[in-house]
Structures are given as C-alpha cells and as structure tokens.
Amino acid sequence: MAVTDTGQTGAGAKKPSPLFKNLTAKIAAIPMIMTALVVFIGCTLWTIYHSFTKSRLLPAPDRWVGLENYERLWSENRWIVSIENLAIYGACSLILSLVIGFILAALLDRKIRFENTIRTIILYPFALSFVVTGLVWQWILNPQLGLQNVVRGWGWETFTFDPINNADIVIYGILIAGIWQGSGFVMVLLLAGMRGIDEDVWKASRVEGIPAWKTYIFIVIPMMRPVFVTALVIISAGIIKVYDLVVAQTSGGPGIASEVPAKYVIEKMFTSQNLGLGFAASTMMLLSVLVVLIPWAYLEFGGKKNG
Amino acid sequence: MVDATVNAQSGPRGPKPKRVMSSTNIIIYGTLFVVCLYYLLPLYVMIVTSLKGMPEIRLGNIFGPPVEVTFEPWVKAWSEACTGINCEGLSRGFWNSVWILVPSVIISIAIASVNGYALANWRFKGSEVFFTILIFGAFIPYQVMIYPIVIILRESGEGITWFLRLFNEDASAFRLMGSLSGLVIVHTIFGMPILTLLFRNYFTSVPEELFKAARVDGAGFWGIYFRIMLPMSLPIFVVAMILQVTGIWNDFLFGVIYTKPETYPMTVQLNNIVNSVQGVKEYNVNMAATLLTGLVPLIIYFASGKLFVRGIAAGAVKG
Numbered sequence A: 001m002a003v004t005d006t007g008q009t010g011a012g013a014k015k016p017s018p019l020f021k022n023l024t025a026k027i028a029a030i031p032m033i034m035t036a037l038v039v040f041i042g043c044t045l046w047t048i049y050h051s052f053t054k055s056r057l058l059p060a061p062d063r064w065v066g067l068e069n070y071e072r073l074w075s076e077n078r079w080i081v082s083i084e085n086l087a088i089y090g091a092c093s094l095i096l097s098l099v100i101g102f103i104l105a106a107l108l109d110r111k112i113r114f115e116n117t118i119r120t121i122i123l124y125p126f127a128l129s130f131v132v133t134g135l136v137w138q139w140i141l142n143p144q145l146g147l148q149n150v151v152r153g154w155g156w157e158t159f160t161f162d163p164i165n166n167a168d169i170v171i172y173g174i175l176i177a178g179i180w181q182g183s184g185f186v187m188v189l190l191l192a193g194m195r196g197i198d199e200d201v202w203k204a205s206r207v208e209g210i211p212a213w214k215t216y217i218f219i220v221i222p223m224m225r226p227v228f229v230t231a232l233v234i235i236s237a238g239i240i241k242v243y244d245l246v247v248a249q250t251s252g253g254p255g256i257a258s259e260v261p262a263k264y265v266i267e268k269m270f271t272s273q274n275l276g277l278g279f280a281a282s283t284m285m286l287l288s289v290l291v292v293l294i295p296w297a298y299l300e301f302g303g304k305k306n307g
Numbered sequence B: 001m002v003d004a005t006v007n008a009q010s011g012p013r014g015p016k017p018k019r020v021m022s023s024t025n026i027i028i029y030g031t032l033f034v035v036c037l038y039y040l041l042p043l044y045v046m047i048v049t050s051l052k053g054m055p056e057i058r059l060g061n062i063f064g065p066p067v068e069v070t071f072e073p074w075v076k077a078w079s080e081a082c083t084g085i086n087c088e089g090l091s092r093g094f095w096n097s098v099w100i101l102v103p104s105v106i107i108s109i110a111i112a113s114v115n116g117y118a119l120a121n122w123r124f125k126g127s128e129v130f131f132t133i134l135i136f137g138a139f140i141p142y143q144v145m146i147y148p149i150v151i152i153l154r155e156s157g158e159g160i161t162w163f164l165r166l167f168n169e170d171a172s173a174f175r176l177m178g179s180l181s182g183l184v185i186v187h188t189i190f191g192m193p194i195l196t197l198l199f200r201n202y203f204t205s206v207p208e209e210l211f212k213a214a215r216v217d218g219a220g221f222w223g224i225y226f227r228i229m230l231p232m233s234l235p236i237f238v239v240a241m242i243l244q245v246t247g248i249w250n251d252f253l254f255g256v257i258y259t260k261p262e263t264y265p266m267t268v269q270l271n272n273i274v275n276s277v278q279g280v281k282e283y284n285v286n287m288a289a290t291l292l293t294g295l296v297p298l299i300i301y302f303a304s305g306k307l308f309v310r311g312i313a314a315g316a317v318k319g
Helices: A002-010 A023-028 A030-050 A068-074 A077-108 A115-127 A130-140 A147-153 A170-195 A199-207 A212-223 A225-241 A244-249 A261-270 A275-306 B002-013 B023-050 B054-059 B072-079 B091-121 B127-137 B142-167 B180-204 B208-216 B221-232 B234-249 B253-258 B266-274 B283-304 B306-314
Strands: none
Touching: A023 A030, A023 B091, A023 B221, A030 A275, A030 B091, A030 B127, A030 B142, A030 B180, A068 A077, A068 A275, A077 A115, A077 A170, A077 A212, A077 A225, A077 A261, A077 B023, A115 A170, A115 B023, A115 B283, A115 B306, A130 A170, A130 A244, A130 B023, A130 B266, A130 B283, A170 A225, A170 A244, A170 B023, A170 B306, A199 A212, A212 A225, A225 A261, A225 A275, A244 B266, A261 A275, A261 B142, A261 B253, A275 B142, B023 B072, B023 B283, B054 B283, B072 B091, B072 B283, B091 B127, B091 B180, B091 B221, B091 B234, B091 B266, B091 B283, B127 B180, B142 B180, B142 B253, B180 B234, B180 B253, B180 B306, B208 B221, B234 B283, B234 B306, B253 B266, B266 B283, B283 B306
C-alpha cells in the first residue's frame, strides 16, 4: 500500500491525495501491515490451499486432490489418538483451571495477609518454559524414584500412580503439569475481574445476610461473565497449541498414547515429510480455534454495537 | 499466624471486635498454605535433586534434602552434558539463547512501539483493519503458518544472496533459514500482536492535548515519538521487555524449526540433553540443567514483581 503512496507523490500530484495523508505513519506501519497481510493472512491461506493438494515434498508440482488428505488424516489412528487426547486434556484443563483459578482468586480476594507473597508463589510457574515444566514433572512422576516410590515408602505398598509409562493415564500426568503451570495465570485474570466489582455489591449482600460463598456463586460469577469469556478464549487458544509440554514430559509416549495435534503436525511436516497430511491437520487445528473465536468475536462485536 | 494471635488478644479491647482466628480464616489460610506447598514443590524438588549425588538419588527419597551437598551436577550440566556427539554442556545453548534474545527483544519492541504509536495517534484509513487482523492472528495456531514461513525465509535468503553477488561475485551464501537472524525475524513477527496491543493501549491513554501541542509546535511523526512519547512511556517499555524476554527465552517450537543443532536455543538443547536415549540417566545433572534454563525467567519474574503481572494481563484487557 505504501508503495503506491510514493508512486503517487512521484507523479507530482499537487492536491494532497488521501493516500498521501499520514505518509510517515503509513511507512512506519509497513512491518505491521506486512505481518498482517503476508504472514497472518497469506501464510494461513497458503496452508489451507495446499491442504487440498498432493504435496509430499515442496517445491513440487501441486496437484489438486480435494479432500483426500482429510480422508487419510481421519483414517489414521495416530491422529484420532491425538484428537482424543486433546479433547480429554482440553476439557479437564479448561474446567480445572477455571475452577481452581476462581477458588484461589476468591481466597486471595478475602483481604488476607501476605497476598502478594502468595500470588507470587502461585504465579511463578507461569514464567517458566513448558520444557522446564514438563521435565520437572517427568522427574517427580518417575515411577522408580519419584512420587510413587515415596508414597510406597510411607507404608502404602500397593500405591500405583505412573502417568509416565501407563498409556491409559499418561494424559492426566500432562494435565497435572499443565494445571500447575497455567492456573496461576487464570487466578490473576479472575482476581483482576473480581477487584473490578463494585464494593456496594458486597455491602448490599452483607446487609441482606447472604453468606460469602453464595454471593460469589450467585452474584459475583454472573457479574464477571466478560472476564470468564476472555479467560475461556485465552485458555482454549493455549490448549490447542500445547506442544512443548508433551515433547518434554513424555515425547508423545508411551507409544503414541500422549500424542497431540500440534505435535502431529510438526512431525508430519518436518520429520516424515508428509506435507499434505501436515497441512490438513493444521487446517483442522485452525478450524477448532475458529469454533471458539468466531462466537467470541461475534459477542464482543455485538456487545459494542448495542452498548 | 503470629500476628493473627496477637490481634486476637488485642481485638476485644478495640472499638470493633473482630474474630481474626475465626474458623473461616483458618480454612482460608490453611488452604492457601497447602496450595503454596503444591506450587513450590517442583521448584524444591529441582533444587534438592540438583544438589545430590547419584547414589543418594537412587537410594533416597525424592523430597528429602541432600545429605551431602554437591555442586558437581551444576558444573556438569553447564559445561559437560552431551547432546549427541557434542559435549559442551548447556553453556552453548545459553549463549545461543542470549544471541537470539537480545536482537529479538530490541527489534520487536522497536517495531511494535512504533505500530502502537501510529495506531493510537496517527490513525490512517485501514489502520484499524490491520490491527484487527493482527489481534486475530495471535490466536491462529503457529502450526498453520510455520511451513510457508520456512519457504519465505529460504527464498528471501536466496534472494539476498543473489543481490549480494551482484556486487561481489564471491559473496558467501546468505541464510535466513536455520540462522539466528531468521529466528529473530520470526520472534519479531509473532511478538507483534501482543506488543502492539500493549503499546497502543498505553499511548491511547496519553492526554491528547500533549500530542496536539507538539503538533502545533511543528513536531512531526518521529519528533513526537522520540521527544515526547518515548521518554513518557519507560514503564511500558519495561513491561514489554519482561514479556518478550520471558516469552522468547521460553520458546521451544520456533527454536526447533528455524535453527540448526549448532544454533539451538537453550530450551531445545535442554530437552535434547534430558530426553536423550543414550547413556545412564543422571537425574541430578538433568535437574541442574532444567533449573539453569528456568533461572533467567525466574530471576526476571521475582525481580519484576507487579510489572510481570501487568504484562501478562495486557493480553486479557480489551483494547
């Protein structure tokens, strides 16, 4: 766009054309415009287009194959397992982090001592890399030397909790680590929302003699709807992206028991050079984000219109 | 808790009798205490494991404090741990990460602050559209854009090489793909949405009279940016820096894809060291390496306090 601007001024237009207005600002915004158009729109469309072509290794002549990649994708066991894992991890992680985050925020909201210290402790995992988180929990959950061993040492000889090597529960091991890392963030978000609620609401409920927990559930939560929606969107976007945590904690194992879509895509693209499947899978990821994002944008947009 | 009992004793004498040691308070503080223990546990385990010798780890309790404190695992993790045939330890990854971090942070903040400034004070036709695309782009899974970016980096690297060879036939091939500069570009691109939002919201809150007065005095786009906006907004630059330093240091995905083994950032190298299948697992070295990698963001986090919270909350505040 900015290129056409300079072209017009070069032509020597005496009247300041609307394109010429704010020229410096437009030139300064070129990196942003390029990022928006080339990367966010261009690359996304490129990937969607190529998910309908038969490209194993680019650059190669693309051949339109319609939905063939998608059919192969959904008939592959590894992808189905990935989707199931994402569904379990996503549902549990969403509910748990919202519930835990809300309870913690409500506790911190009770005008307690050491609030800053406690908040600092609960939030610090969020500053860490997923790789660090994954590796620490891999070690704590180590069946021979970790938590299981310690509990057995306490005299509970038959205690079994091995979410590293047991394919049935491995995704819950990742869930523990994910919640540990992310719930502090949800708490901070919800606490900020809680602090935004008018003090008079609390006074009124005290006058009415409503117990605090009832006030939280029936008055505060409905009032915090926008904050919850924002938290929901951010958490969901994070869940769909989950990749490093799985790579570090279990490498997708045992076998393919803890595979997730994000990891599936990277491996199809860069390890097994099966680009068509990778593009189809990443388009499916995009689709799942849109399912969350579009209603949210609609609500936001609609709300602004009405207000 | 000591304070609480003191208050309880002095409470009845005061004007407003308040039961500080009420059962509700005991539940609240008790719960929070247990919660804090849970959150601190992994950090504690990392520290004690990294200070134990391997025999002690094999026999002892993972939660037990070290009987004999040794710093050998730290030395080994830093300078001797192996990834494949390379045995230089994590130090190489650390320096790679530093070389990725410094230019990425500077460039991404420079570009995003100008973006935010243009969006807040110099709106042009379509600027809001690009901003909306940017914000929505933040939600697109990286996996959707990763492969075309590989191609763009590869092709523009070749384009630059061709251009350089116009002037100097022996110019060595310029590479963006697999090099640190390519990764810097990627970090700048993907840091842009959140940073632009941060700066735009901040600059919008600057009183407009200030901007108008400078305009009347004849200051232009860059004049106002450098002489008025920049000096006024140091706090937000610090917030942006905290956000970017922790974000880029913790990145794993881009590091794996856009660099080569020699230029792997610390997180990728850490994963390769700990999850390598060869050799005997040295848990103490692994934990020392993990802690070393987590140290930079942890220091920033504990030093920055509320600014960190402000940074991460920026993503949640509507613009």
